[in-house]
Amino acid sequence: MADRRLRDRCPRPDAARDNRRVSEQIPTPVAELARRSRTAGRTLAKATRDVKDRALEEMANALGKAEDQVLAANAQDVAAAEEAGTAPGMIDRLRLTSDRVAQMMDGLRSLAGLPDPIGDVVRGWTNPNGVQVRQIRVPLGVVGIIYEARPNVTADAAGICLKSGNAALLRGSSSAAHSNAAIVAALRAGIAAAGLPADAVQLVPGPRSVTDELMAARGLVDVLIPRGGAGLIDHVVGNSQVPVIETGVGNCHLYVDADADPCTALEIMINAKVQRPSVCNAIETLLVHREIAEDFLPEAMRQLAAAGVTVHGDERVASYGDVVPVTEADFAAEYNTLDLAVAEVDSIDAALEHIHRYSTGHSETIVTDSQSAAQRFVAEIDAAAVLVNTSSRFVDGGEFGFGAEIGISTQKLHARGPMGLPEMTSTKYVVSGSGQIR
Amino acid sequence: MADRRLRDRCPRPDAARDNRRVSEQIPTPVAELARRSRTAGRTLAKATRDVKDRALEEMANALGKAEDQVLAANAQDVAAAEEAGTAPGMIDRLRLTSDRVAQMMDGLRSLAGLPDPIGDVVRGWTNPNGVQVRQIRVPLGVVGIIYEARPNVTADAAGICLKSGNAALLRGSSSAAHSNAAIVAALRAGIAAAGLPADAVQLVPGPRSVTDELMAARGLVDVLIPRGGAGLIDHVVGNSQVPVIETGVGNCHLYVDADADPCTALEIMINAKVQRPSVCNAIETLLVHREIAEDFLPEAMRQLAAAGVTVHGDERVASYGDVVPVTEADFAAEYNTLDLAVAEVDSIDAALEHIHRYSTGHSETIVTDSQSAAQRFVAEIDAAAVLVNTSSRFVDGGEFGFGAEIGISTQKLHARGPMGLPEMTSTKYVVSGSGQIR
Known part of the structure; x- marks a missing residue:
């Protein structure tokens, strides 16, 4: 190499651009494509x-x-x-x-x-x-x-x-x-x-x-x-x-606790169901504690109807407004439409059990003013995101300030919740010494 | 609930111990076992x-x-x-x-x-x-x-x-x-x-x-x-x-660069191969830059033989000591025994290519005093751990100070390298507000 002139040995700034020619892509088998990707x-x-x-x-x-x-x-x-x-x-x-x-x-x-x-x-x-x-x-x-x-x-x-x-x-x-x-x-x-x-x-x-x-x-x-x-x-x-x-599969629940502020619950319910029903962080099921049902559900049903939402409910729910009879499949469904399954529950335990059974582990919300109820909900719900007194629509890479989002992971390994750039990485340990041996 | 006395309503400290009876395990199908685990x-x-x-x-x-x-x-x-x-x-x-x-x-x-x-x-x-x-x-x-x-x-x-x-x-x-x-x-x-x-x-x-x-x-x-x-x-x-x-599958390489300190290289080679050959962070292949081979390999072969290591090498390696003829399978093997594949390489590029081809992505080591060679090796080797001038035997939860180790992950998702307690966890987003909607 010593006999080559320095200007021949050093790469020129534009040399790397030679691969511009390959930008037209030729169809090939997947393994070959993957090898090129590697x-x-x-x-x-x-x-x-x-x-x-x-x-x-x-x-x-x-x-x-x-x-x-x-x-x-x-x-x-x-x-x-x-x-x-x-x-x-x-x-x-x-x-x-x-x-x-x-x-x-x-x-x-x-x-x-x-x-x-x-x-x-x-x-x-x-x-x-x-x-x-x-x-x-x-x-x-x-x-x-x-x-x-x-x-x-x-x-x-x-x-x-x-x-x-x-x-x-x-x-x-x-x-x-x-x-x-x-x-x-x-x-x-x-x-x-x-x-x-x-x-x-x-x-x-x-x-x-x-x-x-x-x-x-x-x-x-x-x-x-x-x-x-x-x-x-x-x-x-x-x-x-x-x-x-x-x-991204989100069968998200909103639980209105006995100690919820009803006005807060109404606002969150409408926002989480209606603002953009086609997305995975919209709610699909509303669970209402029986102690607040009489106060909350009549107005909730009125507002849902006014927003064009079809409520799927049983006879308890039907006593507060128009419903389509609810089925097991409704509770498991991710509607992504202006449909909402609604159920009255006897306790926070019943709400937790219901969510445990039907949740896809995306985003689950409680509205409550009770510190202990909020704490239990946060501790016991197994999901990528658990929300207290705010809308599940906030579970989003943009809203989290990530700037970009490849999706919302609903699994537990590697990444859970909105995935930004760091979630698209792995790590490597670099171990440096000066001759140390074990 | 109000009519029950407080001492009946509050759980007694020993109540949780009732499940002691179930400590004898009854054989059941896996799904049933998994449900109990859940x-x-x-x-x-x-x-x-x-x-x-x-x-x-x-x-x-x-x-x-x-x-x-x-x-x-x-x-x-x-x-x-x-x-x-x-x-x-x-x-x-x-x-x-x-x-x-x-x-x-x-x-x-x-x-x-x-x-x-x-x-x-x-x-x-x-x-x-x-x-x-x-x-x-x-x-x-x-x-x-x-x-x-x-x-x-x-x-x-x-x-x-x-x-x-x-x-x-x-x-x-x-x-x-x-x-x-x-x-x-x-x-x-x-x-x-x-x-x-x-x-x-x-x-x-x-x-x-x-x-x-x-x-x-x-x-x-x-x-x-x-x-x-x-x-x-x-x-x-x-x-x-x-x-x-x-x-844990570790086909680990030690690359002795042209600019290696030969004494450091010898110590690391013997430690990484001989100290505990049955483990995944022991080395299985030694790659030696041709510019240092004449100086390094005769003594390396002597020390390996003295330590009872069988060297698998080609004719270039055979010129420095006793070898068993090396095959393609040797380079791919995780021996876990006192065997070592040895090859002379013409350049760091050739070493990187060899490792890229045969590595299981566990732990790869370079011995060099060249800053640029170390930097290239660290940047280009795709493995859970990359080591410079120290023994791959340090890639271990105990040596990393984790206190406990469930294994060494060789995959890129979730955890890579020694897995301690934090690697056995997932995360959950807890999102709290005071009625905010989007």
């Missing part, structure tokens, strides 16, 4: 925040430049969905507009403004023999995201993975295939423009069986995160060999 | 540190009182193993002595001295609207441990689970069935004596198929931790529906 992930893991933030900016720029192509591709998906007789709500989720593209771009740019979790020293100490131990945040590696109709998830998930140093393998819905392909092509061009490997973000195309290949790619994919309805999540959780982070 | 887990999750520490003390006392029964039961297991022609090493692991019972008792008592992770506030903040968010450590719930011959794991695992508020479902080896049953009976009596539910610790008896039932008990068992050889761990990881924490 290779890209090794580079991403070493990328500094500066480079990653520049990539996020370039991704946003590229998406802006590709707006026409993205909207044209989306129009194809929407036309196909309409032809197939897809429900209007689903088509609304699928449809992109200039505004929605701008939102994706804003999302990518705001990620650039968030702190980089990679390299954080989680804890560290020096052993009595002088050996230094540091636990340091590192990326997970290759993250597979399996999601449904909304094409905006493509840009959100890609951005969160990139910022946290993870290579993203994105498996979207076939109904959004054209939209996703156009978005990913733009994102990859942006990533390459910043000198990072375009394979940091890859789409997993192909038939339904490809999802099963993804679930079998243990050792190549480090974690799978399904985002969507209960059916999708159950399928992935039940069949994946790759570790899964379970997200 | 019930016990709900009580354990609320138990204060005082009560849990008293239980650990009672468990140790009960084990001491039951020493004769435990040793008699163990003698049955040992006799059966001898009759079956089991290897002496295995029989040694299976055998209990008065000393080993005392070690189990010490282990339980030392757990009482460790801080309780449950209830720790991991982080907390107040949102701009006044809503308070606290992330609090809670138990995982029901922890299944699947392990091999050593009956001392029974007491260790039971103690760690109890201290961290988890109900333990213990699936030991059939070869230790009598020993494990005697130990668990004693532990359960101790737990009950402290007023906690004996079902906090249950043995899962029955044929091999029972392990599969345990792996299918998703929703009833929160996590499975296999402890043992690669075969057991692969089986559990590949087939479990319950989330698994992968532990």
Whole structure:
């Protein structure tokens, strides 16, 4: 090496940009895609925040430049969905507009403004023999995201993975295939423009069986995160060999205790049910202590009816207003609609038992002025979030100040509750010495 | 309630001890056992540190009182193993002595001295609207441990689970069935004596198929931790529906860089290979940079031979001393014996590539005086622990000062590296307000 001139030996600032050529993606089997992700992930893991933030900016720029192509591709998906007789709500989720593209771009740019979790020293100490131990945040590696109709998830998930140093393998819905392909092509061009490997973000195309290949790619994919309805999540959780982070199924309860302030309870009930019924942190069941039922339920039922909510209740509840007869299935349901199961309970114990039985472990709320009731509820409810005298709608990465959210984990391992950037990481112990042996 | 006297209404201090009767365990299907564990887990999750520490003390006392029964039961297991022609090493692991019972008792008592992770506030903040968010450590719930011959794991695992508020479902080896049953009976009596539910610790008896039932008990068992050889761990990881924490398979490398201090490298090599070859943090492969090979390898080979180590190497290595010809399988092997694969590498890149290819992600070591080589190794090696100029034998819960260790996780989700009490927990968000809505 000594005989080469220094200017030949030192890398030039632009040399890393050569991989811009690979931003066009060729369809390949899942294992091959995953191997490319691993290779890209090794580079991403070493990328500094500066480079990653520049990539996020370039991704946003590229998406802006590709707006026409993205909207044209989306129009194809929407036309196909309409032809197939897809429900209007689903088509609304699928449809992109200039505004929605701008939102994706804003999302990518705001990620650039968030702190980089990679390299954080989680804890560290020096052993009595002088050996230094540091636990340091590192990326997970290759993250597979399996999601449904909304094409905006493509840009959100890609951005969160990139910022946290993870290579993203994105498996979207076939109904959004054209939209996703156009978005990913733009994102990859942006990533390459910043000198990072375009394979940091890859789409997993192909038939339904490809999802099963993804679930079998243990050792190549480090974690799978399904985002969507209960059916999708159950399928992935039940069949994946790759570790899964379970997200988002929320059969959330609001318990109005005997000692609740009724006005507070009414406000929280309406907010948690009506403000956005389609989301996982909306309530699906209202439990009312019998000692407050006579005071609370008539007005509650009136307000629910006025807000267009259908109440599913038994004869005790029916005595306070109009109900549809409630079934066991109602108590287990995550409606995601303007429906609410309502039950009167004889005690806080009965409320705890009911929630213990039907909860999906997402977010459970008590309204009470009793310190002991609040304490019991907080201690005994087994969920990602337990709320006292406030709305379950606050259980959200944005509301928690995380700046970005990949989903809300309802499992106990690794991450529980809203998942921000630190939840997309693992750690590594770095142990340094000066020749110490045991 | 008002007409009952206060002394009838308040619980008497001894009332909780009524469950002492259930400390004898009746064999039942796994799902039923898991349901009992869940019930016990709900009580354990609320138990204060005082009560849990008293239980650990009672468990140790009960084990001491039951020493004769435990040793008699163990003698049955040992006799059966001898009759079956089991290897002496295995029989040694299976055998209990008065000393080993005392070690189990010490282990339980030392757990009482460790801080309780449950209830720790991991982080907390107040949102701009006044809503308070606290992330609090809670138990995982029901922890299944699947392990091999050593009956001392029974007491260790039971103690760690109890201290961290988890109900333990213990699936030991059939070869230790009598020993494990005697130990668990004693532990359960101790737990009950402290007023906690004996079902906090249950043995899962029955044929091999029972392990599969345990792996299918998703929703009833929160996590499975296999402890043992690669075969057991692969089986559990590949087939479990319950989330698994992968532990302990260690194909660990020592890389002696061109800029290594040879004396430091020799000391670390001998310590990491010879001090206790049967453990997962011992090294299995030595990689030597070609620029230092001529200086380092002759003495290294001499010291290895003197320590009884069989070197597996190619012709380059053979030029420095006696070798058995190395195969691809050697580089992939976790010997756990006095064997060592040795290779000369042309560069740090070649060393990184070799480790990237064969590492099980446990503990990887570099010996170097080069700051840039150390930095690259630390940044690019993807493992639970990366060591610089010190022995991989330090990657251990005891050496890390954790006081107790359930195993060393080699996966990236949830916990990575030595797992102490905090790694046996999940978290819960407690969100408190005064009527805030969104």
